[in-house]
Amino acid sequence: MDKAILDAVASGAYIMGAPVKELERLLAEYAGVKHCITCANGTDALTLALKAWGIGPGDAVFVPDFTFFSSAEVVPLEGATPVFVDVCEDTFNLDAADLERAVKEVLAEGRLRPRVVVAVDLFGLPADYPAIRAVADKYGLFVLEDGAQGFGGSIEGKRACSFGDISTTSFFPAKPVGCYGDGGAVFTDNDQWAALIESYRVHGKGAFKYDNVRIGLNSRLDTVQAAVLQVKLKAFEEYELDAVNVAADRYTERLQGLATPVVPQGFRSSWAQYTLRLAGPGQRDALQASLKAAGIPSMVYYPKPMHLQTAFAPSRAICPVATSLCGRVLSLPMHPYITEEDINTVCSAVINAIK
């Protein structure tokens, strides 16, 4: 890692140096997608996708109610309207049946055009793409896979960041593949969208840098981060993804009887988080306090559903599952280097606290 960073610095090509193109090739190959365009962060990656599709005022973009703010934040930035959809209790991911209900409601109202569904691979688990794709095809929606937490996950061997018409990821340090700062990437098989995204990434460039044909962003991935990510991607492929799956299995085995995360048949998670569902806010908060007293960190992802975020209010969405999950979830320490001993310590503390 030290050598990769120092080589990138010594090259002097801090912006769009050779490691950027090489990383894009490696990422596209890993995800099994024709084009990968890196960018400054996972939020910009979503924005670049919406720009490539020309999403704007009058367009409805369906977003799960239980996710990180970015998944929905990018929608009003383009002048479009987010419509919040409920999630599944067991996987935390978008509920395809509720998506269809929401699309029908928007059509019946006749005020907005249904255009895109943002499917989030929450906590590392791919969303239910077979079911989501069926609804998207029926109503002519683009599928935008927000794989910020999902890189490395798969369904029947097909990898995350290949499920959307356009897919995105984030290299924020805490994601399954993190860099030493901010970073992101966009994936697509479509040549035309890939070319548009390359242009939007650099100020809407045309044939050359000082020929600007559209209003774009400054959203490049730094050369140093690309060099870091090449090293991280290799470790991820060779052992980190397997290691988090071993850790998750250990947690699930030792926490039998609790509502541990569900991974459907044929799915593989990259375990961005390992998240328990408790009985309610009382039990969850007491458990978190008792872990804290034992020196064990834990986090609530996410304490507030999208439709209740002040920035989106007032929203008429009713997403009972997402709302209930916000009061009951707790994420335990999870990373590829967690030891069996640490997992045992955490599990004993959880079990004692709940008793």
Ligand SMILES: *Cc1c(COP(=O)(O)O)cnc(C)c1O
């Ligand atoms: C982290 C995250 C993003 C945004 O990524 P940044 O690189 O932090 O901009 C988007 N969506 C989800 C689901 C995320 O977890």
